Amino acid sequence: MPHTDSESQLFLGLISGTSADGIDAALVRFRGHGDASHCELVHGRTYAWPEAVRARLIALGQGAAIDSIDEIGTLDVRIGEHFAAAARQLADEAGIAASHIQAIGSHGQTVRHRPAGAAFDGTHPFTMQLGDAHVIAERSGITTVADFRRRDVAAGGHGAPLLPALHNALLHSAHEDRAVLNLGGIANFTLLPQRGDVRGFDTGPANALMDAWCARHTGNAFDAGGAFAAQGTCDALLLRRLLDEPWFALPPPKSTGREVFHLDWVQARLQGGEAAADVQATLLELTATSVADALRAQQPGTRRVLVCGGGVHNARLLQRIAANLPEAVVESTAAQGVDPDFVEAMGFAWLARQALSGLPGNLPSVTGARGPRVLGVVYPRA
Incomplete structure (x- = not known):
């Protein structure tokens, strides 16, 4: 105790x-x-x-x-x-x-x-x-x-988001610009510059769309480790149609949820005939790309991205986020002694x-x- x-x-x-x-x-x-x-x-x-x-x-x-x-x-x-x-x-x-x-x-x-x-x-x-x-x-x-x-x-x-003040207290560094990325149903950032105001905002879907698509096509509640997405290939044209959603272009402060990003939203952007695994791979890339685009736009000098939330266990998602942010270290908040699940x-x-x-x-x-x-x-x- x-x-x-x-x-x-x-x-x-x-x-x-x-x-x-x-x-x-x-x-x-x-x-x-x-x-x-x-x-x-x-x-x-x-x-x-x-x-x-x-x-x-x-x-x-x-x-x-x-x-x-x-x-x-x-x-x-x-x-x-x-x-x-x-x-x-x-x-x-x-x-x-x-x-x-x-x-x-x-x-x-x-x-x-x-x-x-x-x-x-x-x-x-x-x-x-x-x-x-x-x-x-x-x-x-x-x-x-x-x-x-x-x-x-x-x-x-x-x-x-309501947790950036706590993120700042637990994870701020005086030596580098950091960002805390929460990968829940929706992804959100807390931006922790070495100096200056803390900021935070939602970036778009994280697990919500991937979980829903996975459940519909495999019966599993979530895509463990990104294995289902790994069976497919990102559809570049579908990804572009998804990223054309006007919400992504809104400036912070902004927040969202399933009322915007849900399976009917995905379905409306499909052309028909797409392989289920390819859509899963594209939804994963949607999260990785929208996260990376938002961070480059709002805090381009970020050197460390500390990830928490359920998405931290999706190894493929973290790999794709890291690939989209080669200038930053992408790691779990566990590396800083903070349990990412809680x-x-x-x-x-x-x-x-x-x-x-x-x-x-x-x-x-x-x-x-x-x-x-x-x-x-x-x-x-x-």
């Missing part, structure tokens, strides 16, 4: 990302006050969704219609129940009593993300995450902080700590908000 002292605090972070492949849970110990660099992962686990729930979450993320208010209310509670169970199980596995955990930071599950400038009418920007925090607090017995994105959106921001969950533990301390959680230079804001709503333990 890691060392404990009177200056340390335990927080628990929960998130289910765009891929909806499970609930990532991280128990994090912070030391001192206000300095996120003094934190350590005590225990982390990913808890799989029941398949029927996951299928519905993915469908909603891709714009499927909600059948009724009853459905959305019920799903909100069900997701909250699963998040609470993950928190309880993680604490039990770590041998930590609920009373010793200051708070849970719960991201929830995004089912719609329509920030300012998104590809819809934009009159009333919003973002929606499900996972009833009342249920999480009640079932876990732990103070819960949730609803982190909507205040930033209300302040004119994109509500995303960076996001750790981030929501940190955001809960910020909220309870009355400190801002956003970076306006990243999200485009009108100023720093305390993010999240507090749901006290019973």
Whole structure:
């Protein structure tokens, strides 16, 4: 068990990302006050969704219609129940009593993300995450902080990405320009120059399209190691049609999700007769190319790209990103002592700590908000 002292605090972070492949849970110990660099992962686990729930979450993320208010209310509670169970199980596995955990930071599950400038009418920007925090607090017995994105959106921001401040604390270097690349369902960058403002933005699809295409054509939930993509050849003309999507040309700040990048979006750009493996290889190259193009446009002097998220386990994807960025070292955040699978969950533990301390959680230079804001709503333990 890691060392404990009177200056340390335990927080628990929960998130289910765009891929909806499970609930990532991280128990994090912070030391001192206000300095996120003094934190350590005590225990982390990913808890799989029941398949029927996951299928519905993915469908909603891709714009499927909600059948009724009853459905959305019920799903909100069900997701909250699963998040609470993950928190309880993680604490039990770590041998930590609920009373010793200051708070849970719960991201929830995004089912719609329509920030300012998104590809819809934009009159009333919003973002929606499900996972009833009342249920999480009640079932876990732990103070819960949730609803982190909507205040930033209300302040004119994109509500995303929210983790660049933590990336800066953990992974900044005074000796080289760095970028942190999160390869979740959607890819996003945190840019960490040696000097100057931290910036961050989404770059486009990462695992979401590849997972969906792989599931449709192989029955597997994801392309382990990029093996399916390796069976095919990138279709250069299809890649160009995919990259012609106007969203890629938007300047930061910007964020996106399955509401833009989904299988119907891919299907509309196929000519018919393409081999499934060739499309998979092209979708992988789409991620690698869009990531590299965005980095060269926004921070061309980057010397190290630190990768986290589920895509870090796709060796072929990392190879293609490295090939597209020959001027930079591309490596896992593990090389810097940060577990790549739980960076996001750790981030929501940190955001809960910020909220309870009355400190801002956003970076306006990243999200485009009108100023720093305390993010999240507090749901006290019973």
